Amino acid sequence: MSSERSKYDPSAIEPKWQARWEEGRTFEARRHPGRPKKYILDMFPYPSGSGLHVGHPEGYTATDIIARYSRNKGIDVLHPMGWDSFGLPAEQYAIKTGTHPAVTTGHNIATFKRQLKSLGFSYDWSRELATTDLEYVRWTQWIFLQMFRRGLAYQAEIPVNWCPELGTTLANEEVVDGKSEVGGHPVVRTPLRQWTLKITAYADRLASELEGLDWPETKKKQVDWIGRSEGAEVDFGIADRPEKIRIFTTRPDTLFGATYMVLAPEHALVESLATPAQREAVLAYRAEVAGKSDMDRTALAKKKTGVFTGSYAVHPLSGAELPIWIADFVLGGYGTGAIMSVPGHDERDFEFAREFGLPIVEVVSPDGGLHDAMTWSEAFADDGVSVRSSFLDGKKTAEAKAAMIDHLEREGLGVRKVQYKLRDWVFSRQRYWGEPIPIYFPVELAEGVVDPRHGAHTIRFDRPIALEDSELPLRLPDLEDFRPGDPAGALVKALDWRFFQKDGRWFARETNTMPQWAGSCWYYLRFLDPKNQEQIFSQQAYDAWMPVDLYVGGSEHAVLHLLYARFWHKVLYDAGVVKHPEPFIKLVHQGMILGENNEKMSKSRGNVVNPDDVVKQHGADSLRVYEMFMGPLEAVKPWQTNGVVGVRRFLDRVWNALSAAEGEGPLDDESNRLLHKTIKKVGEDIEALRLNTAISAMMILVNRLGDLDVVPVPAAKAFTMILSPFAPHLCEELWERLGEKESLAYAPWPSFDPALTVDDEVEIAVQVNGKVRSRVKLRRDATEADARAAVASDEAVLQHTRGKTEKKVIYVPGRILNFIVG
RNA sequence: GCCGAAGUGGCGGAAUCGGCAGACGCGGCGGAUUCAAAAUCCGUUGCCCGCGAGGGCGUGAGGGUUCGAUUCCCUCCUUCGGCACCA
Structure with a gap:
């Protein structure tokens, strides 16, 4: 053995083959007639400044293995990669250093790309795209306009977490104890004009069309998130007044058990319902609640709080007068923002009634008998039999619900109704580094003002105008100062960009931008045909590769990204742009890689592993x-x-x-x-x-x-x-x-x-009373008799069977021979 | 609180139409090689008792079904993830 053996030297081999693949354009996706195809997709990364960490390559390696294996199996493979490159960090860096986010983003993409290439992934780099590419932004805006034209993008006054000190809105997660997570500045809930996407119009389809997909538990998470519930809306009168209070309930069968009503503090009728005696308390309570974020309102509220308005509602069937309260556990954004309270059969209503000494009545009985609900220690929320409920008496819950809704509809007092927890999607941000929303508004100039950039004016937000497709993309203006601060968005500072004249009249562009989700909602479609200048993609490219056969990414995107992307896809489906109702056939979430100390990898914990090393x-x-x-x-x-x-x-x-x-x-x-x-x-x-x-x-x-x-x-x-x-x-x-x-x-x-691949001879275990005592080699197809013969003189077996009676023998060919003796 | 996933050697993990628990890798121990070390190779390695042959115990805990349970059923505990007063 004198000949010198070469050593495995990855540092020499790896660059060599990476160069060959690149020169040979080995992994450019091509379609061959008659061959099967696979579209294998990774969730594309946000190119952060800290570069790749070892979590990224986990999913990417898995998809790469599938992609490479598929090519070897004669399957045409589309396996692309790109960048989700709008996002906060680049903007924050810009605020700190003045470096334009586009510059930072470019650097970060270069780093990520170098790192991914060094791992030898077989991406078709010719299809690389970034959501910040102008040509990409163009089509993101184009899709937005599809929604706008279909009435799916609208403006609304939505309460947001506004931090005046930081000059921006904050996500719920960024608000702790009524203060900003960063800096501890006060945060207020304030209504702001926001662009909103009507995802609720697709709630049912988003839930039901999950059915055929090969997805993990994520499906259930989405269904829960959508939160469909069936019930009825019922109108309650107000004593001595013409208005009605409309409530939503999933338990119309308990209508006769309502003993009071509760409105959300932000309910439109609250002010007028507050009687002079109660007015001060009501307004104080409402102000207190307004200062709390959603988080505080829910997480910290162990004990029920609320205030009596002084007014009374009229029960639609019994005519009884019910006190009207306001309380923060009733949410303004869900249902009608008002409830009938049935403390006997709802846990929250029960607690509230106990807290404030309100009456509790049994109208659903577990056994059909009558009980005194005032003595209960908790509500009876299960199904049972209706009692004290007039025409419902004796009916089981399901039947009673139906009977009540029928009755209400007949009398014009209520309607059958389906509610969703899912809310419409607040789609605007007051940030710089995002896609501009391709909308503008007429501007009315004040007396004597000729230029809105230098004079008083009114922007008619109620008359939004969409850009023409031919005017896309709408570029971001360049800014010196990227700081947010204005509730209308960072772009308000770009006066020359914002205001423009057309046919002698002034207009103002929308100054909110899109959230980071926008770009990631449809990138899988642009990969089909990323260089197409005329269309979002060609039909031919679509037919060649869609739908996505395998989609791999972290479970942190189980709900939002995947729900948003499916929503956009369905809108495009309705618009005839795509041909499949669902984009992602099979979904897999790779698990997180923890540090060596079993904790989440993070710089502060000092347990980050760098793939470069x-x-x-x-x-x-x-x-x-x-x-x-x-x-x-x-x-x-x-x-x-x-x-x-x-x-x-x-x-x-x-x-x-x-x-x-x-x-x-x-x-x-x-x-x-x-x-x-x-x-x-x-x-x-x-x-x-x-x-x-x-x-x-x-x-x-x-x-x-x-x-x-x-x-x-x-x-x-x-x-x-x-x-x-x-x-x-x-x-x-x-x-x-x-x-x-x-x-x-x-x-x-x-x-x-x-x-x-199958052995002719197998070794099986020989047990006595379930304990392995010996092993024996047998032909795979040996009969029980063969097996018994083979161990007839096995001393180890005999030792445990000798002198005992054989009660039973279990023989599973190829697996086990078990003597039961006693 | 609710929903979901998971608990197997010192560690990562294998094995579930119920049939030899611990594959493979790490680590440990012993040895070969070496002046020595690193690297490499060979052997060994669940725990307990035993010099040994051998025996007992073992898949989060406790019950159950079964000839046989990591696998199925019931109760409970723990960890992780998600949701969080949705009427």
Whole structure:
């Protein structure tokens, strides 16, 4: 053994093959007539300043394996990558340093791209796109206008978390205890004019059309989020007044049990209902509530609070007068913002009644008998039998609900109604770094003013005008100062951009921008045809690749991104732009990778692993294989640096065993069987995304082949192929050294001989009373008699059966032989 | 509080139409190689008792079904994720 063996050197191999793939345009997606296709998509990243972390490559490696495997199986693959590049961090950096967000974004994209390329992912980079690209923004705005024209984008006064000190609105998560999370400045709930998308119009379809999709628990999360509930709206009169109070209830059967009413503090009638005696208390309470964020209103409210208005409602059926209260547990944004309170049969109403000494009446009985609800310690919210309810008496809950709604509709007192928790989507932000909303408004100039940039004027927000398609894209103006501050948005400062003249009249552009979600709602569609100047994509490109067959990304997007994207897709479906009602057939969430200390990776915890370091030390292939070997893709799992070392050793052994392959000779029978079993298992495991067990099977194989004096070339090639989706650089290099001229990217996946994947002879366990006492080798198809004969003189078995009576024998061929004795 | 997922060696994890628990990897121990070390290779490694042969115990806890349960059923505990007064 004097000949010097070459060493596995990923730092030499990996750049070599990455360059070859790029020069050869190896992974540009092409469609071949008659071949099956797969559209394999990753959730594209936000290119942050800190670069890639090891969590990113987890999902990306999994999809890359599927993509590469699919190509080897003769499937046309579309596997693109791009950038979700609008977003707050670039803007905040701009505020701090004055660097334009576009510059920061460009740098960050370059870093991400370099890092992704260093990992050898087989993306079709010719289709790369960024949501900040002007051509991309154009079509994002175009879709917005589709919605606007269909009445799905409208303006509304919506209460938002406004922080005057920071000069911006904040997300609910950014508000703690009524103060901004950053800086601790006061936050107020204030209504602001906002663009809103009518996602509620699609609530039913968004819930019901999940049905056929191959998605995990995410489906249920979305259904819960949409929160459909069926019930009725009922009108209550007001004593001595003409108005009505409309309420929503899911329990119309309990109408006779209503003993008081509660309005949300922001309900329109509150002010007029407050009697002089109560007025002060009502207004004080309302002011107090207005200062609280949604979070505080809900999370901290253990104890019910509320104030009596002094007015009374009139029960629509009994005519009884019911006191009207206001309380913050009734939400202004849900239903009608008002409820009838049935304390006997609703937990919240019960608590409230107890808190304020209001009457509690039983109208649903668990057993049909009558009970005194005032003595109860909790509400009876289950189904039962109606009592004290006139024409409902004796009916079961479901039947009573229907009977009551029928009655209300007949009498014109109420209607059947479906409600959703899902709200319309507040779509505007007061930020700079987002897509401009392609809308403008007429401007009315004050007396004597000729230019709204320098004089008093009124913007007619009630008369929004859409840009023409030909006027798109509407660019962002350049700003010196990116600071937010104006409730109308950072863009108000760009006066020359904002105000313009047309046919001698002045107009003002919308100064709100779109949220970051916008760009990510439809990027999978632009990947189909990213360079198309005329259309959002061509029909041909659509037909070639849609729908997305596999979509992989974090479960943090289970609800919002995936719901928003589905919503846009359905709008485009209704507009005839896309042909499938749903965009993503199969969805998988990769689990988070934790730091070595089992905590979430973060700079502050000091447990961040940088993929660049791993690549430098062990190569991209080791990183890829390790991340897949850690455990099931969907599981949350901690990083173990030594685990990478173990995988590196595996790849070293592969290199040593296969790079020295020689001769055409056959493998010995046992190795050959193992090879065929492994080919079978790796293929099956990849298709089921069980990548960890595929790797362990290949480890077993290399451990065996490494024991041979020499591995014959055909076996080496087969092994190289099945490992190649996982460790593509190493395998391309081996493939070349094994005498192949072409890249293995499109070489056929090896087949296996099914006969070689099952053993003729198997070792089964021999038990006595369920305890393993011996083992015996048998033919796979051995009968029970064969098995018994084989162990008839087995001393270990006899030891436990001798002198005892055989009661029963269980024989499962290929598995077990169990003697039950006593 | 509600919903969902999951609890298996020192660690990551395998194995569920009920049939040999702990594959594979890490770590540990012992050995080979080396002047020595690193790297590599070989052996060994769930726990307890035993010199040994061997035996017992073991998949979060407790029950149940079964010849047989990590796998099915019931009760409970813990961890993680999501939701959070939605009438």
